[in-house]
Amino acid sequence: MDSKVEWAVVDSDIGPLLLAATDRGLVSVVFHAREAVRDRALDRLAAQLGAGPEELTESASGRLAEPIRQLAEYFSGGLREFDVVLDWRLTAGFNRQVLRELADGVPYGAVVGYGDLAKRVGQPGAAQAVGAAMGANPLPVVVPCHRVVESDGGLGGFGGGLETKRILLALEGVLPQPLF
Structure with missing residues (x-):
């Protein structure tokens, strides 16, 4: 694990979304991120990235500010193409x-x-x-x-x-x- 994983749950037109980012970029988006789903997703993400609980930080600023802004713009109909850095390591x-x-x-x-x-x-x-x-x-x-x-x-x-x-x-x- 190279650094902390920042995460936040944001409201959207399709329900709460869990977003997570590393120093490499946005690494995960999870649907229906109410508490139980959020907790399971964070546990899975920590295991996949080799992160300990202390390395998972709730934050809607920093690395997540731009993905959150772009998702809000997408759902308002103003964004047609995302331009955020992606961390592809959860897929191969x-x-x-x-x-x-x-x-x-x-x-x-x-x-x-x-x-x-x-x-x-x-x-x-x-x-x-x-x-x-x-x-x-x-x-x-x-x-x-x-x-x-x-x-x-x-x-x-x-x-x-x-x-x-x-x-x-x-x-x-x-x-x-x-x-x-």
Whole structure:
């Protein structure tokens, strides 16, 4: 572990989000970060990064100030592309390759199929593996796994829940806003 991990829980249109950052950048975004989920996520993060409890610091300033500002702007409709430094160490290999392609190649307001994303990374038969990569995404919303859908137009799965995926796609203009 190179340094402390700063974390904060912020409110959003999709519920509380836990954000965590290291000196390398934003390392984790966790959905539905109420107390029990937050505590489990922090324990898991500490284990993954080799951090002790004293190295996990609650702070909404410093490393997290810019990610928090950009997420607020995104949810208000004013930000279409995140520009924050990311710490990719919680993902590797194929998953990292797929997530980087997603982050760089699928813009706001667009969607891509699981199979199409597999083709983009040179693995045309790996649609299910792309689905697994989306489920393991440590940086959802910022690395927009909500933009990956089934080839027949179905939403597919989503770690934050399908209602959360619908809200994010509606925010980006891909789906109509819910009626109520």
